Amino acid sequence: MGREQQQQQQAAYTVEQLVAVNPYNPDILTDLENYVNEQVSSQTYSLDANLCLLRLYQFEPGRMSVPIVVRILIKALMAMPATDFSLCLFLIPEQVQMEEQIKTLIVLSHYLETARFRQFWEEAAKNRSTLEVVPGFEQAIQGYAIHVLSLTYQKVPRPVTAEAINIEGLSLDKFLEYHVANSGWVLKKGHSRSQLMVLPRNEFNHPELKKNTVDGMPFEHVTRIFPILS
């Protein structure tokens, strides 16, 4: 078991090296495809390697494999809020983007980009077979949903949260307990007797906390006038 893991680690190491040192090389195409499958099974992610593979597909359209592209796109969706999904789309030719599975993923990405979580989860439920291929998908999207919520809200009502992360009832209670314990959430009572989640303070939902960079000065600039002052 340990050796397998080690071998896996070694293989990943060399793929990353390949991408860094010799990316414009059609021979590494199969290695990169295997690496994608590895990312899926070991729940890791490498944008550079995937972009490299999509580029090689662009150079040799005959060798493109739609299932691999689908997996790359799902992985990219999981990387939100980073723009990885659009980056991948830029490299995929239009005809390939017409494939059913990819069209579905584009719709899903659209819902996520416009924060339409309810529609997203509905659509995702309809396409379970496509998304099941990649473990960890649900948790990644829930992480993104929490991220958007913490950008926007100081205090968010319970129904909004439930819709965003697609958890209800007892599981939601457990989820909230976990975050209260680990991420600094606080549960309060709102004025319509619904539960409220107070999200941790950060500089986005508390703009006054934003570091006042306006009149700040990097130290190096100030050092420029030291010779004059002395």
Place this chain on the structure above:
Amino acid sequence: MASSYDYDDGSLESRYGRPPSAGHGGASTDLGYDPNFVPDSVKTFVVHLYRHIREKNVYEIHQMYEGSFQRLSDRMFRDNPWPSVEAIAPYVDNDHVFCLLYREMWFRHVYARLSPTGRQRVESWDNYCSLFGVVLHGVVNMQLPNQWLWDMVDEFVYQFQSYCQYRAKLKSKTEEELQLLQQYDQAWNVYGVLNYLQALVEKSAIIEILEREKEGLEQFTATDGYDYEGGTSNVLKMLGYYSMIGLLRVHCLLGDYHTGLKCLAPIDISQQGVYNVVIGSHISTVYHYGFANLMLRRYAEAIREFNKILLYILKFKQYHQKSPQYDQILKKNEQMYALLAICLSLCPQINLVEENVNSQLRDKYNEKMTKMLRYDDEAYAVYDELFTYACPKFITPSAPVLEEPLTNYNQDAYRLQLKLFLYEVKQQQLLSGVRSFLKLYSTISIGKLAAYMEVDEPTLRTILMTYKHKMHAVDSDGKIIPNADLDYYISEDIVHVVESKPIKRYSDYFLRQVLKFEETISELDRIKLD
């Protein structure tokens, strides 16, 4: 829109030159062009140039390269190519490297003034392979002006882009041309281009040089890459440096913005550097950097860089009026104004734009910008128009399929990028409405705002979250950076708006003035009054 984009090297591209007997494909006209005739002025030119190169007299080389070459081209070679390299070789001791350099200039002239044939394109590729091969072997021992080295890399990428466009227009090709494409399928293949650029970056160890420079162990930027004392060759180093910019450009043409920015990462464009010594490289770098950031939704960063370069061009363009790149400078200037207009419509951060640049921008695009902010059908047409005008000429890198039916697919790459861009714009459609309402309030309840915007509450919540998501980009280190000038947070049901006002930067102002006056005082001290 398609017609204004259609990239054409020249009007009569399907002209086929003489069959290769003299070694260089036919010129555009057979009238009186003899590739073996060498006028006296050309003789003197090559002899002097050769001597200056041997003596490493960079200043003279630059004068001849920028000045004499252009003058002779204007006077004698307006419609014809220069004499063939075989004709001039005897005057320069048949020096192999000089011949390669001469041929590079020869092809560049053909591309600029005439219309290259398929065979000439292939031969130019061979020439670049030989030239870069020689450089990579490390046997080149000369110092050349940066302008020339930049032009080499720039032209290399440009000819690649041009060839991809040429190759993709299959419908109008003659039998001979198609055969040529099939026979020389290795010419300008994308692997070759990328690998040459990559090899130049690696072999020159330019990244290590830049790293060491940061620690003060190396003099690179200070001497503009030249070696005044040691006299070692600057060719490989500078080609490596410019190849980083070349890689950024090629990746943008392929639509891979992330990798393009990564290739440029060793160069810190917030500082002065060798990249802005040659104005062509400065503009090209910032243009592609800004465009990549625009596609990555990092609008604030793009606006900042466009602002800087447009200000620079405004101040300094008069000095370049006589230079052969003047037209290119003006064209890129206009394109960057268009991109700036797009960025500002998607992310209104007008305080990032300097006054003069802003007034120029308003002159050109005021009407269009108001239209874009409305987000109706007309707005999309304007976005389309500006994007088409300002975008790089995207390419399809794969080899053409030379079977029936032959199609023109040179526009495919561009259409894809445009479509995805407009898709992004559409997603931001409802945001400007939110922005205009929130500017008027410091707090407002969700219910009221929903009523004003004529949407229901859940929809409004999604819109508010979308605004927050779109206006916070993820930069290359994974950090979240806010882009917008208008920010807010929601506390249960109330939206609290926080607007950041531009504040005068006193400390920066004082620092700059202190340094300036200190300089003036020391100048005055140095003047000795007799």
